[in-house]
Amino acid sequence: MxxxxxxxxxxxxxxxxxxxxxxxxxxxxxxxxxxxxxxxxxxxxxxxxxxxxxxxxxxxxxxxxxxxxxxxxxxxxxxxxxxxxxxxxxxxxxxxxxxxxxxxxxxxxxxxxxxxxxxxxxxxxxxxxxxxxxxxxxxxxxxxxxxxxxxxxxxxxxxxxxxxxxxxxxxxxxxxxxxxxxxxxxxxILDSFPQVKRNIKFEDCWVSYKASFAAVKKEWSRNYQGDSSQVLNKNFQKSLKSLFYWSKAKLKDLNKLKEDLMVEILELQNKEPTYGILSEFDCWKHKNKVN
The missing domain is CATH 3.60.10.10 (Endonuclease/exonuclease/phosphatase)
Incomplete structure (x- = not known):
């Protein structure tokens, strides 16, 4: 468990x-x-x-x-x-x-x-x-x-x-x-695994971003047809979906930053065999020399 x-x-x-x-x-x-x-x-x-x-x-x-x-x-x-x-x-x-x-x-x-x-x-x-x-x-x-x-x-x-x-x-x-x-x-071993269909779940961390409120407000301002329960259900579904795709775009930017940092780390670690352990000053000096 x-x-x-x-x-x-x-x-x-x-x-x-x-x-x-x-x-x-x-x-x-x-x-x-x-x-x-x-x-x-x-x-x-x-x-x-x-x-x-x-x-x-x-x-x-x-x-x-x-x-x-x-x-x-x-x-x-x-x-x-x-x-x-x-x-x-x-x-x-x-x-x-x-x-x-x-x-x-x-x-x-x-x-x-x-x-x-x-x-x-x-x-x-x-x-x-x-x-x-x-x-x-x-x-x-x-x-x-x-x-x-x-x-x-x-x-x-x-x-x-x-x-x-x-x-x-x-x-x-x-x-x-x-x-x-x-x-x-x-x-x-595999180029890709079969995609497993997943349900979208609300993430608590979304509420910490002001932009998430705008995504919800946009969906709730739409006019859907049906009785009150159908409209409410539709608003929930569309808001959740909108938040999901908004968060994917947000995480994409964060992942790009993470990937860039990992590339820099690998570049420095590839130089370890030649230059030994690299201090912060050495890293700064190397970066400016390359630039």
Whole structure:
């Protein structure tokens, strides 16, 4: 019940609880669009079959790898056990492991030690290939400055050959890092999901804008035919619809501002590997130099 209050009853979920302040995974899906069947799970991976009715079936493994090499062997064993060839498969998440020196900046010199070897062997044995990505290369930062700063590509998506040959278009995006030390990564499998018809509901926040009163006044000034109850009902319907489209236009402007800010953040974070952490003065200086 508490979860439904947070995310709504259109969503189902499966979760692995955290251990103190570390670990933990939550997977959510819209129950009107897709069906999930949990195959197996551990503290490091949740393996499910995702089925979109009348369209396709994919096997998906969501990973949160341990920081310990020996513990990560359990992860590779589970992936070996449940990897498939005849069904498209996606494996993605935080592997807490890198595969090459190009995957990091700063910190200790990279060595192709037991951890990277185990990961590489698992990928090769199951014919898994990395999906290309857009935007910042490194997906994790220790949030330190100068010589203590470390950036690594810990978060990735891999797919099997069946997924590579699928008609679905696969695109990975690394989003801006705001509060976390990790970038969010998104794999788009579908170009678009079927639209779900929704009822328009009145939003309390609308009354905080004076412009909303003008939208309502305009609708109530119209002359509708019918008895009193029919006219009243029509006024309510038209006012609600007018408010809805007015709010969409308002939010469109706010979303445009948000997108512009995210682009600026990404531009600055793309320069982090070269210039290190950027202070407010550095950002101002860079902006004026570009202009």
């Amino acid at each position: 508490e979860v439904n209050l947070l995310i709504g009853d259109e969503w189902d979920f499966v979760y692995v609880p955290s251990s103190g302040l570390s670990g933990g995974m939550v997977i959510l899906w819209r129950n009107k669009i897709a069906e999930y069947s949990v195959i197996d799970y551990s503290s490091q991976v949740v393996i499910v079959d995702l089925k979109v009715p009348n369209k396709f079936l994919w096997r998906i493994a969501t990973v949160y790898g341990s920081i310990y090499v020996q513990k990560r062997k359990e992860l590779w064993d589970m992936l070996n056990k449940y990897s498939v060839e005849d069904v498209p498969m996606v494996i993605g998440g935080d592997f807490n492991c890198i595969l090459a020196k190009e995957d990091k900046i700063g910190g200790r010199r990279f060595l192709f030690s037991q951890g990277p070897r185990n990961m590489k062997n698992c990928l090769m044995e199951n014919d898994l290939h990395e999906v290309g990505f857009i935007d910042p290369k490194y997906t994790w930062c220790n949030n330190k400055s100068s010589g203590a700063r470390i950036l690594e590509r810990l978060d990735r998506y891999f797919i099997n050959f069946k997924a590579m040959s699928s008609s679905q278009r696969l695109v990975v995006r690394h989003l801006a890092r705001i509060a976390s030390d990790h970038y969010q990564i998104i794999l788009n």
